[in-house]
Amino acid sequence: MKVSSHAVARMLGHWREGPGPAHQRLSDRLRLLILDGRLSLGAALPSERDLATALHTSRTTVGASFRTLVGQGYLTTRSRTRATVRLPGDFAPEQPVRADADTIDLSFAAPAAPVEVLHAAFAAALEGLPRHFERHGYDRSGTAELREAVARWYQRRGLPTRPDHILITNGAQHALALLAGVLLSPRDRVLIEHPTYPHAITTFIRARARILPVAVTSCGWDTEQLQAAGQAANLAYLIPDFHNPTGMCMPTSVRRRLRIACPVIVDETMTDLALDVPSPEPFALHMPTAISIGSVSKSVWGGLRIGWIRAVPPLLERVERARPATDLGTPVVEQLATAVLLNEHRTRRPDTLQQLRSQRDSLGQALTEHLPGVDVVKPTGGVTLWATFPRPISSRLAAVAPDHGVAIAAGPRFGVGGAFERNIRLPYTLPPGQLATAVRRLARAEQALAHGATGTHAPAPIA
Ligand SMILES: Cc1ncc(COP(=O)(O)O)c(C=O)c1O
CATH class of the missing domain: 3.90.1150.10 (Aspartate Aminotransferase, domain 1)
Incomplete structure (x- = not known):
């Protein structure tokens, strides 16, 4: 895939900032884009001349940075062809x-x-496991036990939810990737908070969407800017509860006011980790059309690899139909253990x-x-x-x-x-x-x- 000089320049942004010679800053920034998957493997970069023009810099600077990346194994060059993105060895960085x-x-x-909490949950899960042995064990929407437990977790927090509003995934990241797969087409625009969770950006870029960043500053969320960007976007992705990376929580007053025209995915992975404030209300209480994703990775343990999507059944059916292209379901024992954890309020x-x-x-x-x-x-x-x-x-x-x-x-x-x-x-x-x-x-x-x-x-x- 060819990447235009303007696309690379956009991704690089303010690459000149920082100490050291310009060619080094440029190669550092290009390498970061490659390792983050924003410049994908096999992508053909623009010529040195075109990139130098788009970046308003000299061809010498671009040439030197390309040579550094070739030396480090991040680019290959052959005469008369564009420099192509690769990774050194089998993703072996210069120094791990x-x-x-x-x-x-x-x-x-x-x-x-939390060792003892997990031991107890898995012991209970193993007792319940034989109930599942009569069936094949492939379940694209998740076990009934866990869907009921997640629905109850929302109900306890004031949001009416039925088990058929829940689809179990292998973590919140998987939930996001599945949703991006069914909701996005190439060149769609995705509104993100800026900064945001890096793997979400990679997911949207892999879906060949264009990113519409809206700043989240130390003053918080700007309702007007979010709403204006929502008019131009096909999808929005927000982390209102203890936002990654800033740790901020969207105030209730903003949640009440916020109206976003496009479909909104709210990532509530951190919800149960309220430290100095009451636990936030589910976002969908104020925006009933919101598609919520959640997980026990931060509240219990990332190794469980359990997450979920809360949405209307027709959307979940689309996700279920698309799911076999990537995976055929979530391991049963982990689901049963997570159901125990949620039912016994162990996520908080x-x-x-x-x-x-x-x-x-x-x-x-x-x-x-x-x-x-x-x-x-x-x-x-x-x-x-x-x-x-x-x-x-x-x-x-x-x-x-x-x-x-x-x-x-x-x-x-x-x-x-x-x-x-x-x-x-x-x-x-x-x-x-x-x-x-x-x-x-x-x-x-x-x-x-x-x-x-x-x-x-x-x-x-x-x-
Ligand atoms: C905001 C956010 N969403 C999703 C994830 C991924 O969660 P999971 O481990 O459940 O896939 C993370 C993990 O860091 C996260 O911070």
Whole structure:
């Protein structure tokens, strides 16, 4: 697939921001786009001349950045053909992020499993399992037990829901991919919050949709801008409950006012992680047409791989019909265990919430102490905070940080057009001592960067 110079320029956005020579910044940004899947494997890039014109830079700069990427294995070139996107080896980055077992991984925003709670849920699930042995075990919409449990979870939160409003998926990301598959056509426009969850952006780009970003700032959501963008969009994707990455929660007043003309997917993956505020009401209470997706990945454990879609039955039937192209159903034991967890109200555990509060506060204190120039808005829930540096160093800091024993997710991965070079996302899902050590290491990495260090680490995988 050929990618035009204008499309690449749009994806690159403000690529010039940051320290170091221009060709290096350009190759860093292109590499990030490749590793995030926004420039897909096999995509043919524009010629050096066309890209230089679109970027208002010299052909030498573009040529040098292409040569770097060829050397690193991210591009192949042959005479008279366009440079083509590839990955080095079998996705072997120059230096794997986890080369050192001592590296503290802040790229995954997910808590460890609550061991006893999970043991008990699986023990109960195994008792119920034989009831399923008489059938083939393939179920595209999920087991009756779990659909009923999810419906009850919504009902308890004030939103009338029947089991036939629920389709069980392998996590919220799977739910999103299934919905994108049935709701989007190439060139459709998708409204996203900016920043947003990176794998959602990749999902929409893979569906060949165009992204319509609407800023979410430290002041929150702008109702008018969302509504205006909704007029031009075919689909909207919002994370109103403890938004990833900022941790902010959309106020009830905004939910009540908001009218979006296109279909809206609301990702309520973080709903059960309210730390300082009451649990938010289901978004669909105020927007009954909203398609909700949820998951127990953050409230219990990502390894369960259980999520769901709440929508009207005709839409769920479309998803069910499309589903076999990617998978034939969700494992039964995990579904039964999740039904137990939901029925016993284990997705909102006071001890876990208290632990998250204290980890969040430790992370905040460590940032104040070791990185005093960094600005943070304290999140009221979820598992991440969004740190803002005084200078646009995010991608380069992420590339250097593993040399100092910490892996982080750079800000531009949470946006489009090269935005958020001043930001990084920091999860508070590790014990306070490890978070403090991680911040000290990050401060050392920032110092090294200021003294001219350059990193070679590929962006870490994130969740
Ligand atoms: C907002 C959001 N949606 C979806 C997901 C993916 O969730 P799951 O693990 O259930 O697929 C995540 C994981 O980080 C997330 O933060």
